[in-house]
Amino acid sequence: MKDAVRGLRAPVVVVVVVLFALAGIVAGCGSSGGGQTSSPSSPAAKMPPTKAEVEKFVNEAYDYAQAQGKEKALAEFSKKDGAFYRGELYLFAYDTDGTLICSPVEPALVGTNRWDYRDATGKYVVRELVDVARDPGSGWVDYEYANPTQGGAVQAKTSYVRGIDGTWLIAAGTFRPQE
DSSP states (O other), X not given: OHHHHHHHXXXXXXXXXXXXXXXXXXXXXXXXXXXXXXXXTSGGGSOOOOHHHHHHHHHHHHHHHHHHOHHHHHHHHTOTTSTTEETTEEOEEEETTSBEEEOSSOGGGTTOXXXXXXXXXXXXXXXXXXXXXXXXXXXXXXXXXXXXXXXXXXXXEEEEEEEETTTEEEEEEEEEOOO
């Protein structure tokens, strides 16, 4: 009987070692060290949107605003569970006087005039957004901004802006990792 038990020890030890190794691999998939997390909503699980995706997104929102009107469009753009909020890809909007009229990630700032807001490099971001929205009517603006999906870390951002009827603008952007 003792010989039979000794004969089973080696295979049992191998099975136990393999199970522990598999458990470590599975546990490592969800950790923040090294690999991406398995959660689809996790910032590490997705790459930042491309410029093409951002431009398409803003153009879809522009079409929506044209079809639905400003009030209904702003209400939809402000919803975190709406069609125009996709994590890091979200819309924000300003009147051409620099007043923030939509921001699903910073709703406390809605209604404030940000004309004099400067980024970490001293750039007047809102002024440039308005300028591009006025002439040529749409385009890209580069600046530094706090990334809400990265705990507020300031990162380089580029936003596509599009003017609407000469009185307001919509924009969305993508954060670029620091080099």
